Amino acid sequence: MTTELTIGFLPLVDACLPILAHEHGFAEEAGVSLRLIKDMSWATVLDRLLYGHSDAAHLVAPLAIATTLGRGRPAQPLAVPFVLGLNGNAITLRPALAQRVRPEGRMGEPAQVGAALRKIVQERLGAGNPVRFGVVHRHSSHNYMLRYWLAACGIEPDRDVEITTVAPPFCADALAQGDVDGICVGEPWNSVAVEQGAGEIVLSTAQIWRRGVEKVLALREPVLDEKREGVEALVRALCKAGRHFVDPANWEQNAAILARPEYLDGSAELIRRAISDQLLISRGGALIHYPDFMFQYREAANFPWVSQAEWLYTQMVRWEGMAYDAADAERAARVFRPDVYRSALLGSGEPLPGASSKVEGSLAARTVVGTQQGAMMLEANTFFDGRVFDPHDIEGYLARLP
Structure with missing residues (x-):
């Protein structure tokens, strides 16, 4: 019997596994029929999920926890049986700013870039023109990783800099128009900004936390319970897609698939760079290789570690004025469901x-x-x-x- 599942996603390279599971027939082989719906913001992806217009979603991991805890809207428990990837984001600054904080021709080290940025932040504060960053959602790993880095470098978010929300497809435009001085976003949108001359990449989030959790497959708990067999079949199909994705022999083909109008609607060349850990950090420069920029499949990259959910909860407490609550911490931990992942793959290779x-x-x-x-x-x-x-x-x- 075939299970039909609708999955919402944003046009980002790390939406790759559901797309490739569908396009390469891995889902069909597992007994799952996928319908993929593209949206333009995380808010609309979440709305579609919560109102039952989709069964599952490609989602920023902290948003699954915030939704479960009722941050910003009535609580609805979500479940994450599969992590869609680790890292894959970058911090991109307007060119004049980037050239003051990182070495020429390569990304800098987080502490050194942060120290240089701190001087600029103080200059701009004194002039009444604070540095402004764009992140993709308040409840996103982009927001938390950016804040983690800034704070560790002596820059206090919300006091020393401004942080606003910009949907991923509009990040390059926001830089180009001067609405923001920097963005923290996933690929291919950093590379789009570089190609347009609107920005230059200064750091990868993989430099901030080497194996940081990024996007997840999220479902409402009742849907997971109702369609448990189908969800486990989907987990198996996504694992096959992950194995296919990391094989260099498949990079060209997969980049071409992801570039199609119904998916990322972008440049296959830029997408292939992200897949192969190649980054152009400034227009006219040379490609650099940053290993594991976007991390998939190996080392249990897709396993929903409970400790990663708990770390995200600490950042929610830290940056949103919440008091630590043991019951909330437990609810946050339960969002990640290694039991489902294990059940799906037990007895497999x-x-x-x-x-x-x-x-x-x-x-x-x-x-x-x-x-x-x-x-x-x-x-x-x-x-x-x-x-x-x-x-x-x-x-x-x-x-x-x-």
């Missing part, structure tokens, strides 16, 4: 971690980890400032943050 939570930022080198199934090695997952997040000490972690 896919490696399954032995734990569902880990100390984030604790690995500085390649490490063999225990598994439920198969063999697994995790590489560095560090934060640039050397901090670690122990999910067993959330309050202590919050107390130690700048």
